[in-house]
Amino acid sequence: MEPVTAKSPAAPLDVEKIRSAFPALEREVHGQPVAYLDSGASSQRVLASIQSVDRYERRHHSNVHRGSHTLSAEATEAYEGARATVADHIGAADRREVVFVRNATEAINLVARAWGDANVGAGDRILLTEMEHHSNIVPWQQMAERAGAEIDWAPVDDDGLLDMDAFAALLARGPKLVAVTHVSNVLGTENPIAEIARLAHDAGALVLCDGAQAAPKLPLDMAELGVDFYAITGHKLYAPTGIGALWTKLDLLRSMPPFLGGGSMIRKVTKEGTTYADPPARFEAGTPAIAQAIGMASAMRWLDMVGMDAVREHEEQIADYALERVAEVPGLRVFGPPRGPGRLGPVSFEIEGIHAHDVSEILDRHGVAVRAGHHCAQPLMDRLEIAATARASFGVYTTTEEIDRLLDGLEDARKVFGI
Amino acid sequence: MDELYRDQILEHYKRPHNFGHLEHPDLEFEDTNPFCGDEQHVTIKLDGDDKVAAVAFEGKGCAISTAATSLLTDELVGMSREELLRLPKDFVLELLGIEISATRMKCAMLGLKIVKSASLGKPAEWEDEGEAGDPSEAVADLGQL
Numbered sequence: 001m002e003p004v005t006a007k008s009p010a011a012p013l014d015v016e017k018i019r020s021a022f023p024a025l026e027r028e029v030h031g032q033p034v035a036y037l038d039s040g041a042s043s044q045r046v047l048a049s050i051q052s053v054d055r056y057e058r059r060h061h062s063n064v065h066r067g068s069h070t071l072s073a074e075a076t077e078a079y080e081g082a083r084a085t086v087a088d089h090i091g092a093a094d095r096r097e098v099v100f101v102r103n104a105t106e107a108i109n110l111v112a113r114a115w116g117d118a119n120v121g122a123g124d125r126i127l128l129t130e131m132e133h134h135s136n137i138v139p140w141q142q143m144a145e146r147a148g149a150e151i152d153w154a155p156v157d158d159d160g161l162l163d164m165d166a167f168a169a170l171l172a173r174g175p176k177l178v179a180v181t182h183v184s185n186v187l188g189t190e191n192p193i194a195e196i197a198r199l200a201h202d203a204g205a206l207v208l209c210d211g212a213q214a215a216p217k218l219p220l221d222m223a224e225l226g227v228d229f230y231a232i233t234g235h236k237l238y239a240p241t242g243i244g245a246l247w248t249k250l251d252l253l254r255s256m257p258p259f260l261g262g263g264s265m266i267r268k269v270t271k272e273g274t275t276y277a278d279p280p281a282r283f284e285a286g287t288p289a290i291a292q293a294i295g296m297a298s299a300m301r302w303l304d305m306v307g308m309d310a311v312r313e314h315e316e317q318i319a320d321y322a323l324e325r326v327a328e329v330p331g332l333r334v335f336g337p338p339r340g341p342g343r344l345g346p347v348s349f350e351i352e353g354i355h356a357h358d359v360s361e362i363l364d365r366h367g368v369a370v371r372a373g374h375h376c377a378q379p380l381m382d383r384l385e386i387a388a389t390a391r392a393s394f395g396v397y398t399t400t401e402e403i404d405r406l407l408d409g410l411e412d413a414r415k416v417f418g419i
Numbered sequence: 420m421d422e423l424y425r426d427q428i429l430e431h432y433k434r435p436h437n438f439g440h441l442e443h444p445d446l447e448f449e450d451t452n453p454f455c456g457d458e459q460h461v462t463i464k465l466d467g468d469d470k471v472a473a474v475a476f477e478g479k480g481c482a483i484s485t486a487a488t489s490l491l492t493d494e495l496v497g498m499s500r501e502e503l504l505r506l507p508k509d510f511v512l513e514l515l516g517i518e519i520s521a522t523r524m525k526c527a528m529l530g531l532k533i534v535k536s537a538s539l540g541k542p543a544e545w546e547d548e549g550e551a552g553d554p555s556e557a558v559a560d561l562g563q564l
Contacts, residue, residue, distance in 0.1 A: 355481035357455060357526060361423065374456040381456060387479055388455040416424045417482075 013306065013314045019397045021047045021302070022238075032367030035402035039236065040185055040213060040346045040393025041371050045299075046238040052298035053240060053291045063287055065264060079290050082297035083280070086245050089300040090230070091221035097253060099246045099280040100293050104212040105135040107231035107246035108179070110283060111208055112139035114259045115229075115252075120176050122148035127175040127205065129154040129162055129191075130383045131184045134376040136210045136231075140179060149176075156383055160187035160336040167196070171203040178207045182214035186375045186391065187336035188319060188344045190214070197226035206252075212236055216395070217315045217344055219308035222247055234296035238303070238395075243292035246283075253279040260285040303396075311396055318394045319345040322403045329410050331419060335384055346393035348375070351410065353419045356388040362416060363390075366409040368402070423517055424482065431486035436493050439475045446500075448537035452484060454525045459488060461533045463495075471495045471503070476530060483515075483523050488530025490514040500538040506531060 019025050024044040027034045036044060056078060062071035064079045080095075087095040101107045116139075120126065126140050130153050144151050152175065154167040162180075171178070178200040183190050197207045208229040211220070216237040222230060229252075234243040248256075258265055258276050262285035267275040276282045303311060323339045326332055331352035337343050351359060356372035363370055371391045374381045381387060392406055444462035451458050459478035466472040474492045491511055495503065511531050512519060519527045535543040 355457075355479075357481035357483070357523070358424070361523070373454060378456060387457050417429065 011307065011310055013310050013396065015314070015397065015399055018306065019399075022397050023047060023050070025397060029367040029369070030365050032405075035366075035368040035405045037392040037394065037398065037402060037406060038369045038371050039216070039395035039398070040391065042235045042241070043216060043238050043395050044397070045240065045295075046302050048302040049239045049295040049299040053295040056291050056294050061290070064290055065281070075290055078294050079288065082293040085297035085300055086232075087247075089220070089304060090215070090232070090245075090247055091223060092247055093223065094250055096278075096280055097222075097247055097250050099248070099253070099283040100288050101244045101246050101283075102242055102289070103235070103244040104210060104231040104233040105139075107229075107233075107244055108136055108208065108210065109139045110246055110259045111229050111231075111248075112143040114256045114283070115206075116140075116143040116177070117146065118257055120144075120147045120149050124149045125152055125173055125175040126150070127152045127154060127167075127170050127173075127178045127200075129167075129180050130156040131160075131162070131187060131189065131377065131380050132179070132181055133185050133210065133212070134378070135212070136179050136181060136208075137379065153379070154180075156187075156189075156380065159338065160184070160189050162189070162191055162196075164192075164195075168199060171199055171205065174203065175200075175205045178205050179210070180207070181210040181212075183211075183217065183344055184336070184377075184380075185213045185393075186346065186348050186377050186380055186389065188346050188348075189337055190218070190342055190344055193225045193227060197228075201226070216303075216311075218312050228252055234292065234299070237296065237299055239296035239299035240292040242289045243296045245296070248279075250279065253283075256283075258282050258285070262286045264288075306396065314396060314398075315344050315394060316342070318398045318400070318403065319343055319347060321400050322347045322392060322394075322406070325403055325407050326410070329407070329414070331414075332410070335386075335389060346391045348389040348391040350386060350389050351413065351419070354413055354417045356390040358417070359390040359410070359413050362413040363406065363409040366405060366412065368406050368409045370406070425517065428482055428486045428515070428517065431489040432482040435476075435485050435489035437475050437489065438477060440477050441473055441475045446537040446540075448533045448542075449478075450529065450533045450536060450542070452480070452525050452529050454522075455481070457481065457484060457526075457529070459484065459529055459533055461488075461492075461530070461537050463534075463537055469499060471498050474534075476533075480529070481526055483519070484526040484529045487511050487515055487527045488533075491530050491534065495534065503538040504535055506535070 022044045060074040062075045064076045066072050083098050084095045086098045152170045155163045157163045193209055200207045206228040209227040211230050212233045215232045230247040232245045235241040265277050265282050265285040267277050332349050335348045360370050360372035373388050441462040441464050445465040446463040449460040457480040459476055461476045464473045474495045476488050
């Protein structure tokens with residue numbers, strides 16, 4: 001395989017060793033080891049994360065920030081330690097900038113409710129892109145409806161890249177916020193977030209970046225990206241469901257009213273009213289997902305051990321190999337940027353004459369798991385003028401042999417459909 | 420797999436029956452498979468006795484949804500709106516004659532749901548995975564039509 005980047009390579013991943021850290025990869029599906037090419041929907045869990053959750057549940061559980069007894073202190077230490085790990089992993093300046101949430105969707109809803117409702121009014125504008133996941137569309141549509149605000153859509157060009165000229169032109173309309181995905185969950189496009197943030201700030205807008213797809217693949221440094229809000233989910237990052245993180249600059253977080261009300265997020269409650277705790281507690285009402293936060297932090301520590309530069313390089317190499325191989329399939333059309341440096345997964349495609357559902361069903365019979373559908377990105381599907389694609393998405397454990405099995409399955413699909 | 424994609428299914432997928440659009444339909448409805456965004460549009464013309472005289476469907480879908488609606492629409496001529504509303508899911512499953520997994524049930528039932536919505540004049544409510552909410556229960560609503 002040709003190297004895809006000119007920069008000095010990170011030490012390559014020992015994929016076999018990495019695979020041994022993922023118990024689910026031992027599963028067989030229809031008599032064959034599962035070739036799990038659906039990590040973009042949800043990754044498999046790394047053993048380090050599974051074990052840390054298990055250890056916590058067996059020995060250290062109590063409620064956090066509540067009692068002075070030993071178990072509560074241990075749980076609190078583990079939960080706040082998890083926050084520090086997340087902060088460290090994403091290059092946050094301060095662990096208090098990390099708010100634990102259920103997932104990236106909740107992170108974005110939190111911003112739309114807490115920051116948006118307080119700062120976006122009638123006639124104001126929000127700038128989205130055509131390649132957003134529904135999680136970075138619907139909360140803004142709901143907010144725009146509450147506020148009487150308008151939404152603009154930065155277009156995607158035919159190569160699956162954000163049209164930066166059109167983006168700059170829409171910025172001139174003076175949006176209050178730019179909400180953009182870091183990596184497209186359909187196209188594998190990595191958006192130039194640092195440049196977007198610079199342009200947006202020059203135009204007076206804040207920037208929210210949806211990092212659900214990017215966080216498992218890319219080294220992250222919040223200062224380098226220069227955004228104001230960054231949303232992460234755990235379950236695509238080799239960690240449990242029900243946990244994610246919202247990173248926000250501390251000053252901004254301090255200026256925001258709460259999202260949900262309840263226990264833990266208060267300073268003082270009287271019959272007359274309530275004053276609120278400082279961030280991050282202000283945004284974590286109720287007992288949090290303690291074990292899951294610990295599980296996410298363990299997965300991040302494990303990723304740091306592997307090295308995020310190597311993780312990124314592996315993703316680029318697998319995406320490149322997959323793009324090279326699927327180009328051999330007659331009648332197959334790939335959506336997203338062409339092969340080249342910086343092209344990440346997933347690889348979304350359609351085969352003329354076979355619906356994506358049927359492709360995925362036949363691949364499943366070969367033990368190959370891919371997703372078929374609109375990938376919660378219907379405006380992008382409209383832009384591409386298709387209803388559904390099949391999508392192969394990758395993880396640290398993906399091998400070129402699995403891509404070869406994908407190709408064998410596609411060959412069979414064409415045979416079944418007589419193409 | 421051979422079972423799911425047997426010749427009859429593929430034949431209806433590649434050359435669906437009753438494919439197209441009837442001009443000036445008496446009943447029509449369009450709906451989406453929320454699983455994938457696939458759309459189908461059904462048009463129905465009624466005869467003097469308010470029974471189905473002709474039916475057509477159009478849209479882009481997978482082999483299962485296209486074959487299911489193709490097979491279903493072959494059976495509808497002569498049925499009253501009440502009969503359309505009473506059609507059980509098994510009617511389609513028996514026409515297909517294959518095992519349909521839970522994940523593909525929405526594909527298999529899309530056409531039936533649209534036919535029922537067309538006869539009801541509003542979206543038929545039901546749960547694709549279970550018995551609850553089958554629009555055949557919506558017959559009671561017919562009085563409001």
